[in-house]
Amino acid sequence: xxxxxxxxxxxxxxxxxxxxxxxxxxxxxxxxxxxxxxxxxxxxxxxxxxxxxxxxxxxxxxxxxxxxxxxxxxxxxxxxxxxxxxxxxxxxxxxxxxxxxxxxxxxxxxxxxxxxxxxxxxxxxxxxxxxxxxxxxxxxxxxxxxxx
Amino acid sequence: xxxxxxxxxxxxxxxxxxxxxxxxxxxxxxxxxxxxxxxxxxxxxxxxxxxxxxxxxxxxxxxxxxxxxxxxxxxxxxxxxxxxxxxxxxxxxxxxxxxxxxxxxxxxxxxxxxxxxxxxxxxxxxxxxxxx
Numbered sequence: 001x002x003x004x005x006x007x008x009x010x011x012x013x014x015x016x017x018x019x020x021x022x023x024x025x026x027x028x029x030x031x032x033x034x035x036x037x038x039x040x041x042x043x044x045x046x047x048x049x050x051x052x053x054x055x056x057x058x059x060x061x062x063x064x065x066x067x068x069x070x071x072x073x074x075x076x077x078x079x080x081x082x083x084x085x086x087x088x089x090x091x092x093x094x095x096x097x098x099x100x101x102x103x104x105x106x107x108x109x110x111x112x113x114x115x116x117x118x119x120x121x122x123x124x125x126x127x128x129x130x131x132x133x134x135x136x137x138x139x140x141x142x143x144x145x146x147x148x
Numbered sequence: 149x150x151x152x153x154x155x156x157x158x159x160x161x162x163x164x165x166x167x168x169x170x171x172x173x174x175x176x177x178x179x180x181x182x183x184x185x186x187x188x189x190x191x192x193x194x195x196x197x198x199x200x201x202x203x204x205x206x207x208x209x210x211x212x213x214x215x216x217x218x219x220x221x222x223x224x225x226x227x228x229x230x231x232x233x234x235x236x237x238x239x240x241x242x243x244x245x246x247x248x249x250x251x252x253x254x255x256x257x258x259x260x261x262x263x264x265x266x267x268x269x270x271x272x273x274x275x276x277x278x279x280x
Contacts, residue, residue, distance in 0.1 A: 005189030012196045016206050039208070040188075044163070048170040052177050061170060064180035068188060138212045 002071040013037045013076050036078035040069070045081040049090055057099040062091055121145035161224050162231040169235055183238065190234045198230075 016037050048062040057063075069079050083091065092112035098104055121144055134140055159167075169187065174180035195205075204210040215227040 002185050005185045005192070008189045008192035008196065012192045012199070015196055015199050044167065045170075047167045050171050050173050052174060052180060055177055059177055061172075061174065061180050061184075064174070064177055065170070065184045067177075068181050068184040071185070138209055142209075 002068070005068075006072060006075065009038065009072055009075055009077060035076065037076040038078070040077060040079040042079070042081050044083060045091060046083045046085040046087065059099050060090075063099060119144045119146055160227060162228045165228075165235055166231050169238075186238045187234060190237045194230060194234055 042065075045062060048060065048065055050061045052059050052061070052064070069077075081091065095104055095106070125143060130140065169183075174183060198214075199205045202214075205214050215225065215230070217226050218224075219226050219229040221229070
């Protein structure tokens with residue numbers, strides 16, 4: 001099953017990658033090849049904290065979701081989980097008490113962002129008159145610099 | 149246009165279907181992982197089809213604007229339509245999987261599972277949270 005899902009993702013990545021520019025030189029670094037092409041964004045992820053019945057490791061749906069996404073780790077995919085709930089310690093517990101042995105003692109695992117500011121660029125916004133349609137457009141909203 | 153339920157708690161109708169899918173109790177870890185893998189697979193398939201048809205959707209901006217637009221067929225926005233289709237496919241596939249794994253052989257039992265999954269998907273959100 002995961003192989004099929006991985007194949008679906010590969011098709012999407014291939015489709016989304018910009019075509020090479022004619023007569024251009026290949027990228028110098030392999031870093032560009034590892035840049036994410038697909039951004040998977042899951043909001044309100046605390047909804048997936050349902051405990052799995054009888055699971056000896058006390059895992060939740062969220063654990064199963066991250067395991068499903070983990071099968072794409074070699075792909076150009078970046079997954080971001082966000083939540084407005086403050087009980088994030090249940091989603092990102094300290095390494096030492098994590099249910100996965102791969103996480104315990106693995107310093108390569110990024111720490112979660114616990115608190116993010118809101119509208120960080122609002123002071124830099126121009127005060128020009130805008131129509132209601134312009135204010136509600138994505139192009140305008142992204143100028144606020146909201147991390148969420 | 150905001151629906152009555154949307155206006156009350158800020159959740160778009162698509163969340164009303166997707167949130168219960170991620171919240172529902174699965175039989176065990178492997179069942180949950182399978183359901184989420186299927187969801188992602190069908191989501192990638194649907195997005196691939198859409199981008200292949202209209203390459204403007206390949207950019208984050210184009211994609212976001214498309215999601216918010218009214219669907220040409222069916223009710224609600226393209227976002228609602230997309231997630232409804234993905235969940236329908238997942239539910240049917242999960243039922244097919246369980247029918248082979250746990251020996252659900254009768255059509256009545258099969259329909260029972262489909263109906264139960266649909267019922268779960270139609271339940272409201274787990275809690276009301278004001279969105280940032």
